[in-house]
Amino acid sequence: MTKDDAKAQIIRLWVDWLAARERTTLSQDMQVFYSHLRSRQPHTLSFRAAGDKWQTVKTWIQDRY
Template sequence: MTDGGLPDDSLDAWLDCYEMKPKKRIRKDDAKAEVQRAWALWDGDKTTGQPMFLFYLWLARQRPYFLTFRAKGDPWQAVHSWLIQYEDRKGCRA
């Protein structure tokens, strides 16, 4: 924290003071767009057996705000379906 009470890191601004939970959630449509954009830019190995799950774990550690959308079930299932949709759409363009 700086002397004025502001966080040093701008990413800390969304964190609650008492819990490691975001103050607000990302809209599901925005989360889908951001996750798909991050997948396109992700330079991890996409040829191994479970690259999408490894990417999901990376998101959980590096971009947790993208996973704060409201989901009926497991957020992994939603992210996985978004990544499959992205890959299917990318394959149709080629």
């Protein structure tokens, strides 16, 4: 999966996931969401990253706000 494809898919999943949950804090929500991706949708994290994928996903989500 390309990084651009992963970003688009992860952002779509984030919006859907967040809409279905009761909000806590953005930081906690992002951590739980990332754990969800790792355990239930690992294919979304198959993109190449120079560093930590958690940091990449967190940046994508934060840039959305």
